[in-house]
Amino acid sequence: MHSFKLKRGIAAPGWLALMLALAHATPWAVPDTTNKAEAPNTLEGVKVKARRNGGATESTVIAAHSKVLSHRYASTCAFLAGGQDEVTLAYMRGLYADGDPLLGVEVDEETGKLVERKDQRFSDLSPGGDASSGTDNDRMIDQMLKQVDIANDSFNRVPYTNCTLADVNLAAGHNYIARKDKSLTQAFDAYEGGNYAEALARFEESWKKLGYEDAALMLGRLHLLGLGTPASTPKAVRWLREVVDARYDPVTDRLRFDPRKPEALNTRVEAALLLARIHLTGAGTKRDAAEAYKWWRKALDFGYEPAGTLLAQAHLTGVGPQPDIQRALSLLQTAGEAGDVNALYLLGQLYHHQWPRQPEGVPLDLKRAGAYYLAATKAGHADATYAAARMLDLGEGVPAAPERAVVLYKDAALKGNADAQNALATYFYRGEVVEQNLDTARQFFQTAAKQMQADAMFNLAVMLAHGQGGARDLATAYAWCSLSKRLGHQQAATALPAIEARLSPEDKARADTLLKPAPKKS
Numbered sequence: 001m002h003s004f005k006l007k008r009g010i011a012a013p014g015w016l017a018l019m020l021a022l023a024h025a026t027p028w029a030v031p032d033t034t035n036k037a038e039a040p041n042t043l044e045g046v047k048v049k050a051r052r053n054g055g056a057t058e059s060t061v062i063a064a065h066s067k068v069l070s071h072r073y074a075s076t077c078a079f080l081a082g083g084q085d086e087v088t089l090a091y092m093r094g095l096y097a098d099g100d101p102l103l104g105v106e107v108d109e110e111t112g113k114l115v116e117r118k119d120q121r122f123s124d125l126s127p128g129g130d131a132s133s134g135t136d137n138d139r140m141i142d143q144m145l146k147q148v149d150i151a152n153d154s155f156n157r158v159p160y161t162n163c164t165l166a167d168v169n170l171a172a173g174h175n176y177i178a179r180k181d182k183s184l185t186q187a188f189d190a191y192e193g194g195n196y197a198e199a200l201a202r203f204e205e206s207w208k209k210l211g212y213e214d215a216a217l218m219l220g221r222l223h224l225l226g227l228g229t230p231a232s233t234p235k236a237v238r239w240l241r242e243v244v245d246a247r248y249d250p251v252t253d254r255l256r257f258d259p260r261k262p263e264a265l266n267t268r269v270e271a272a273l274l275l276a277r278i279h280l281t282g283a284g285t286k287r288d289a290a291e292a293y294k295w296w297r298k299a300l301d302f303g304y305e306p307a308g309t310l311l312a313q314a315h316l317t318g319v320g321p322q323p324d325i326q327r328a329l330s331l332l333q334t335a336g337e338a339g340d341v342n343a344l345y346l347l348g349q350l351y352h353h354q355w356p357r358q359p360e361g362v363p364l365d366l367k368r369a370g371a372y373y374l375a376a377t378k379a380g381h382a383d384a385t386y387a388a389a390r391m392l393d394l395g396e397g398v399p400a401a402p403e404r405a406v407v408l409y410k411d412a413a414l415k416g417n418a419d420a421q422n423a424l425a426t427y428f429y430r431g432e433v434v435e436q437n438l439d440t441a442r443q444f445f446q447t448a449a450k451q452m453q454a455d456a457m458f459n460l461a462v463m464l465a466h467g468q469g470g471a472r473d474l475a476t477a478y479a480w481c482s483l484s485k486r487l488g489h490q491q492a493a494t495a496l497p498a499i500e501a502r503l504s505p506e507d508k509a510r511a512d513t514l515l516k517p518a519p520k521k522s
Contacts, residue, residue, distance in 0.1 A: 196228030233284025255303030259339025293320035366397025442469030
């Protein structure tokens with residue numbers, strides 16, 4: 001068994017069919033610990049996925065209603081009182097958790113919940129007020145404008161002084177339509193049912209009626225993929241621009257990035273990232289890295305902190321902007337502090353001098369690199385966990401600690417990191433730190449080999465050829481060794497003739513079948 005090397009083996013995409021065929025041919029059932037990505041609709045690297053999963057009360061639909069009421073059609077006076085509209089009340093609860101007399105809501109002393117103020121109620125069915133009760137909205141608004149004069153600074157950002165009865169009427173009209181309208185719910189139902197033409201029509205209806213940003217985002221996706229309509233990148237871009245160019249309130253519309261849920265985006269961020277991907281990959285348009293950089297910048301402005309990492313990578317590689325290592329480090333530091341685990345891992349790579357295109361101007365600093373790796377490890381980053389384990393294993397920047405390294409290798413291996421799987425398998429093979437277990441070693445080598453890890457391919461071939469940890473299988477050993485050689489593994493190139501010399505005619509025929517590319521689907 002060769003001495004393992006802690007390095008990553010990358011195979012060209014063309015070997016994927018071979019890998020799948022070989023994986024199905026191996027005789028052992030091994031738990032697959034790789035990360036299985038779902039199969040979204042894709043177009044040249046553009047990922048598209050519906051955001052809604054559920055019925056008509058889904059939060060996506062409610063959020064869309066709130067956005068319509070909040071900044072597109074109605075001024076702030078739309079929220080002076082909620083009437084019987086739960087959508088408006090839900091919006092106010094989200095913005096003012098402690099209540100706000102200027103917006104017609106207060107905290108109920110008995111229940112502690114946010115409720116509307118009865119003395120400031122108006123209905124969208126009677127926006128002028130209830131004459132029989134002696135109250136009207138003109139007088140109510142006048143009273144509130146007087147309160148604004150003595151309000152504290154926290155309310156100065158809201159333009160109450162522009163609030164008029166005409167604004168109330170406008171808000172009431174749109175509020176009434178929003179409560180009655182079902183087009184957005186119907187559109188999502190049609191999309192999830194695969195009726196894309198119907199979904200397209202309903203999303204367009206939602207946009208025309210009330211300007212839902214979710215509708216514009218989905219229209220952009222449908223036109224991009226050609227679902228329910230001929231594919232058209234220009235039309236897709238136009239709809240996505242409707243989202244990103246909409247009126248923007250940095251207080252209420254900015255995404256609050258949660259490191260625990262990095263996939264949680266809002267419509268503006270999603271649209272900006274999709275525009276960036278379109279221009280970066282040239283999906284139906286000319287590739288333009290500078291344009292992609294612009295949209296990443298927009299996503300960052302909208303509150304998506306990981307966009308800072310994307311911008312940093314652009315500065316590191318010179319894709320889009322000019323190379324600027326100091327700007328890249330600054331962006332990564334900010335993104336890392338905001339909780340983007342990928343930024344922490346990349347900082348570790350840079351100070352470890354493990355970045356594939358290591359730039360000048362970043363000193364080798366193993367202690368700093370280890371600190372960044374460990375920070376990313378605590379956040380669950382599999383590659384960072386492997387990198388931290390490797391430093392402990394080899395004693396880079398710290399005294400060698402194989403016992404601690406094995407713990408981290410196991411963590412990263414179970415998260416699907418192929419290099420960690422190969423390293424952990426080697427420990428089980430040798431019986432170092434852990435008790436020797438050839439069955440476990442062979443399973444981990446096989447799992448890593450399926451991910452095109454060249455060392456694991458060769459190690460598995462050796463175990464198969466010698467019948468270690470399971471039955472001997474020279475044909476499969478030859479196939480794995482051949483694939484490892486194709487990935488540039490020198491020891492595999494040396495061992496391959498020796499394995500081939502031991503093949504029977506039947507073994508050679510089976511090995512050739514395993515290595516034969518699967519026929520292309522017509």
